[in-house]
Amino acid sequence: MDASPEAPEAPGAAEPGTDALLGAADIRELAEALGVRPTKQRGQNFVIDANTVRRIVRGADVRADDSVVEIGPGLGSLTLGLLETAEHVTAIEIDDQLAAGLPATVEARLPHRARHFTLVHADALRVTPEDLGERRPTALVANLPYNVAVPVLLHMLATFPSIERTLVMVQSEVADRLAAAPGSKVYGVPSVKAAWYCEVKRAGAIGRNVFWPAPNVDSGLVSLVRRAEPLRTEASREEVFAVVDAAFAQRRKTLRAALAGWAGSAALAEEALTAAGISPKARGEALTVEQFAAIAAHKPRA
Known part of the structure; x- marks a missing residue:
């Protein structure tokens, strides 16, 4: 695990009695304060709609005793929503600026939940159980970067067998492939490999206007529930x-x-x-x- 850069102070702490989740103005303020310019290379499109965050948390069936792992938390939109419900949230972020800012955002927006949050400054494609210490995630919830969504998802399912439930937001086309059944035109390698671990299904569509910057494609939610028993086979x-x-x-x-x-x-x-x-x-x-x-x-x- 890489050492996290020094975290700057987070702007825009939530006023007492107000919603701790981030809106469009909050996201832009945070991005400006951190000097963050979203890049296509890392598939950075930040959720700016609190209702979408709540919908994802509900759809993921996040529970009070869950230890949730989030990939690519960005500026913290989904992180804050998960922290409101889960016992603990571990966010894995590769970007130096975003990793630097996230702990301060959590402290400013949800100070009473900050001790239930851990940042892992690392590449999700290379993260190992050792990076998460003794904590074993029970759920994976993420707005996955479009360019690495499938390899990251498969790596996490293989590396952390403790993950029972997953809900990821991906490019709509990728969502279709992951949830495709045999015989479908889009059924392929991602469909079969995801099915090795889980029961997979589409869990809804997400419009472009809930992101900043707005992507050029629609997004979809995919639910993956770990098989109660591993696939019985003589082959590895x-x-x-x-x-x-x-x-x-x-x-x-x-x-x-x-x-x-x-x-x-x-x-x-x-x-x-x-x-x-x-x-x-x-x-x-x-x-x-x-x-x-x-x-x-x-x-x-x-």
């Missing part, structure tokens, strides 16, 4: 994911052809498919995660 996650990657690398081809490199030859791929009870003429877009696991379990051994 890595072995199953290797089949998934191979199948969708050439998604227009039959599995017999698409898996030839993975198996060693088209004939060996057909042998594995037949043993798994799957037609060699099928395509990856038609298979469930359980069927991919069955193929992986029947890979011919050298």
Whole structure:
């Protein structure tokens, strides 16, 4: 975990009796005070609507005993909403300026909850359980940067098996892919890999006008609930994911052809498919995660 830069004082502390959540004017004031200019490179679009924050917290089913991890908290819009409900919130932020400002914002807006907040100044794609210390998150709630949404989500689900419930806001197109069912035109690698860990579904749409700056695309909410029991398979996650990657690398081809490199030859791929009870003429877009696991379990051994 990187050492956090020295935090400046946060402007605009909430007046007694007023809403602690951030509005459009608060967001712009904070950004100006911190010298923050949102960048497309890091997918920075800050939520400026308190009602959207409340909707996300409700949709995530955040509970009073939850330890929530948030990725890319930005200026703190969602962080504050989560802190109002959860037992503890750990925010993972890679940006130096944003990481510097967030603790002061929490202290200024929700001083009585500040001790329930932890900042981890790190890259979410590389964060480890050691970065979070003894705390194990039970929920993941985040407005994920569009450019790294899927890899970050899959990394967190793999790294923190304690995460039971997840609600993420992503680009609408990505939301569709994550929640797609077999047979759908947008069903692919993200759909299958997310289904390995969780039951996945779309949880709503988010308009562009609740962000600053407004993105050029619509957003969607995706709910992921950890499987009560891990998928039963003789193959490891890595072995199953290797089949998934191979199948969708050439998604227009039959599995017999698409898996030839993975198996060693088209004939060996057909042998594995037949043993798994799957037609060699099928395509990856038609298979469930359980069927991919069955193929992986029947890979011919050298």
